Amino acid sequence: MSAPRTLFDKLWDAHLVHRFAEGPVLLYVDLHLVHEVTSPQAFEGLRRAGRPVRRPERTVATVDHNVPTGDRSLPLDDAIAAKQLDALALNARAFGVELFDLASPRQGIVHVIGPELGLTQPGMVVVCGDSHTSTHGAFGAFALGIGTSEVEHVLATQCLVMSKPRTMEARFTGRLSPGVTAKDLILALIGRIGTAGATGHVLEYTGEAIEALSMEERMTVCNMSIEAGARAGMIAPDETTFAYLDGRPRAPGQRDWGRAVTAGRQLRSDPGAAYDRRVDLDAAAVGPQVTWGTSPGMVTDITGYVPNPADFPIVEERQAVERALAYMALTPGTPLEGLPIERVFVGSCTNARIEDLRSAARIARGRTVASGVRAMVVPGSQQVKAQGEREGLDRVFREAGFEWRNSGCSLCLGMNADVLRRGERCASTSNRNFEGRQGAGGRTHLMSPAMAAAAAVAGRLVDVREWEVGAA
Amino acid sequence: MTLMPFVRHTGKCAALPRADVDTDQIVPKQFLKRVERTGFGPALFHDWRYRPDGSENPEFELNQPEAADATILIAGANFGCGSSREHAVWALAEYGFRAVLAPSFADIFSANCCQNGLVPVRLPADAIADLVRRCRVGGGGFRLTIDLEQQRVDDGAGFSTTFSMEPYRREMLLRGLDEIGRTLLQEDRIAAFERSHA
Numbered sequence: 001m002s003a004p005r006t007l008f009d010k011l012w013d014a015h016l017v018h019r020f021a022e023g024p025v026l027l028y029v030d031l032h033l034v035h036e037v038t039s040p041q042a043f044e045g046l047r048r049a050g051r052p053v054r055r056p057e058r059t060v061a062t063v064d065h066n067v068p069t070g071d072r073s074l075p076l077d078d079a080i081a082a083k084q085l086d087a088l089a090l091n092a093r094a095f096g097v098e099l100f101d102l103a104s105p106r107q108g109i110v111h112v113i114g115p116e117l118g119l120t121q122p123g124m125v126v127v128c129g130d131s132h133t134s135t136h137g138a139f140g141a142f143a144l145g146i147g148t149s150e151v152e153h154v155l156a157t158q159c160l161v162m163s164k165p166r167t168m169e170a171r172f173t174g175r176l177s178p179g180v181t182a183k184d185l186i187l188a189l190i191g192r193i194g195t196a197g198a199t200g201h202v203l204e205y206t207g208e209a210i211e212a213l214s215m216e217e218r219m220t221v222c223n224m225s226i227e228a229g230a231r232a233g234m235i236a237p238d239e240t241t242f243a244y245l246d247g248r249p250r251a252p253g254q255r256d257w258g259r260a261v262t263a264g265r266q267l268r269s270d271p272g273a274a275y276d277r278r279v280d281l282d283a284a285a286v287g288p289q290v291t292w293g294t295s296p297g298m299v300t301d302i303t304g305y306v307p308n309p310a311d312f313p314i315v316e317e318r319q320a321v322e323r324a325l326a327y328m329a330l331t332p333g334t335p336l337e338g339l340p341i342e343r344v345f346v347g348s349c350t351n352a353r354i355e356d357l358r359s360a361a362r363i364a365r366g367r368t369v370a371s372g373v374r375a376m377v378v379p380g381s382q383q384v385k386a387q388g389e390r391e392g393l394d395r396v397f398r399e400a401g402f403e404w405r406n407s408g409c410s411l412c413l414g415m416n417a418d419v420l421r422r423g424e425r426c427a428s429t430s431n432r433n434f435e436g437r438q439g440a441g442g443r444t445h446l447m448s449p450a451m452a453a454a455a456a457v458a459g460r461l462v463d464v465r466e467w468e469v470g471a472a
Numbered sequence: 473m474t475l476m477p478f479v480r481h482t483g484k485c486a487a488l489p490r491a492d493v494d495t496d497q498i499v500p501k502q503f504l505k506r507v508e509r510t511g512f513g514p515a516l517f518h519d520w521r522y523r524p525d526g527s528e529n530p531e532f533e534l535n536q537p538e539a540a541d542a543t544i545l546i547a548g549a550n551f552g553c554g555s556s557r558e559h560a561v562w563a564l565a566e567y568g569f570r571a572v573l574a575p576s577f578a579d580i581f582s583a584n585c586c587q588n589g590l591v592p593v594r595l596p597a598d599a600i601a602d603l604v605r606r607c608r609v610g611g612g613g614f615r616l617t618i619d620l621e622q623q624r625v626d627d628g629a630g631f632s633t634t635f636s637m638e639p640y641r642r643e644m645l646l647r648g649l650d651e652i653g654r655t656l657l658q659e660d661r662i663a664a665f666e667r668s669h670a
Contacts (some may be wrong), residue, residue: 017665018658022640026658028665040507080505087507131556145580147558149587157655159662163638195492196550196576231579295492316491316548415501434496436519
């Protein structure tokens with residue numbers, strides 16, 4: 001009998017095309033997602049070498065990083081961004097790749113539309129020239145971000161050269177408390193193991209708290225695997241996964257559905273399968289998380305305080321904390337609750353799906369954004385936007401004083417016009433609080449959609465648990 | 473793409489001993505709109521190198537006169553974390569770096585380095601700390617030899633250590649191989665895989 005295997009082992013074995021004598025393997029890629037920022041040089045490489053895209057039908061493109069989130073009937077006022085969007089349109093046409101462009105009702109953040117269309121499926125190897133490709137692991141896929149040279153490699157060969165990563169189980173026992181979300185779970189994990197805590201590893205999230213999550217919540221968790229340094233994150237598919245996929249435009253159709261579900265049910269770690277490492281976390285003990293520094297691992301409960309650099313024994317860590325506090329303009333010992341903010345961003349591939357918007361809208365309903373605060377909601381896709389409008393969420397947000405915009409990566413990385421001004425402090429549902437990430441000199445505090453919405457109303461960081469009571 | 477092979481390089485060092493330097497710092501997002509692989513050198517560490525008014529920030533490590541023309545970067549742990557942008561590697565290479573030495577690298581960054589002939593050398597934290605000290609004492613005169621064939625780092629003045637690298641990546645770097653061309657030699661196997669999974 002063969003040794004028990006982890007979910008990741010099974011996916012790896014099922015995609016092995018060839019083993020090179022020097023160690024790594026050729027791994028077959030089932031789905032390649034492409035966007036405008038990391039692909040032009042890859043297509044150019046193909047063109048120069050006279051190579052075609054090997055499997056255009058396994059390749060899907062959209063525009064998200066660079067796109068304006070305002071009025072789409074206007075021409076782009078950023079000529080360089082427009083050139084990049086044009087390049088993708090040209091490349092998609094020339095190489096026969098399907099593109100969801102700005103005019104498409106299916107356009108959106110690449111990691112939102114993949115699952116939404118049913119393109120992302122259990123058992124797949126999914127790649128994209130974007131580190132947050134880990135999102136798709138929520139379906140029991142091996143999904144990883146790659147660089148542009150590797151994008152070109154996958155376009156040309158439909159394979160990736162890779163050495164097998166190690167595995168790490170992150171087990172979440174217990175249940176989430178009210179007011180605490182998937183975002184808080186993953187931030188708490190990153191706080192625990194650090195931003196390089198899972199480098200070289202594929203994280204598999206297991207345990208009661210994970211099983212109880214919806215698909216969208218699972219995507220939030222897997223999305224930020226990269227912020228723990230992981231090569232990928234994944235969750236075994238179950239009935240929640242199949243129910244989400246059922247009926248989606250690119251999911252297996254009726255004829256193949258039974259077989260797909262049967263195959264999907266095999267995709268779980270065998271009892272006794274060995275992980276290289278394991279970390280346990282009590283989900284019930286996790287409170288709403290807020291970052292205070294310039295790295296996602298610099299995080300604490302909303303009831304916590306800005307730390308003192310002197311409490312960090314390792315020199316490099318102490319210096320990093322000092323730098324972070326200087327950049328964030330924070331003083332050791334300051335409570336996070338009550339910290340005034342000027343900007344709020346509800347959006348990004350981490351937290352811009354319909355459940356995220358509902359969660360923020362529950363807080364915003366019947367309330368008003370504090371004076372002096374600019375708050376924006378950027379749905380993850382045009383489909384999420386349309387769904388939000390069907391549910392009247394756009395009205396809830398607009399009446400409260402939030403901007404309701406078109407989809408894209410937007411203020412998560414500030415490549416378009418949506419940026420923080422120098423010194424502005426932002427409550428953000430995105431995934432990175434790096435220096436300058438949302439705009440040069442901008443100060444980012446990462447948190448859940450409900451926490452961000454509450455911060456918008458209060459004009460400062462607050463504990464949303466005190467608000468959930470009585471909220472509709 | 474065929475690369476310049478990297479067998480052995482001797483060059484001047486610059487130290488940037490900060491932990492968790494993310495690729496947003498290496499190349500800020502406002503420079504990611506180019507559709508070419510070139511032109512990223514001036515964007516390297518832009519928001520650290522320049523003040524908001526556009527003038528050079530004299531405090532930044534790479535702006536020190538001693539760091540001019542360095543080809544080897546000595547960096548902190550988890551270097552290159554965050555975004556997958558290969559632009560970060562293109563910028564480091566175009567600026568003139570041939571190798572980066574650090575206690576650890578983020579996975580995607582490390583893979584991107586090998587695709588572009590920029591050698592990521594992983595050394596224990598205390599060895600990196602030693603190199604940072606030697607670099608400071610050397611005041612701009614500190615040079616290292618990185619021998620990829622022997623997998624050795626040597627300053628010719630007492631510091632000498634070996635490093636490990638995946639044999640496949642090492643081979644690629646040593647010979648400047650085109651990975652796509654190499655993979656396409658396995659065409660029969662890829663086609664067979666596709667047939668059996670159709």
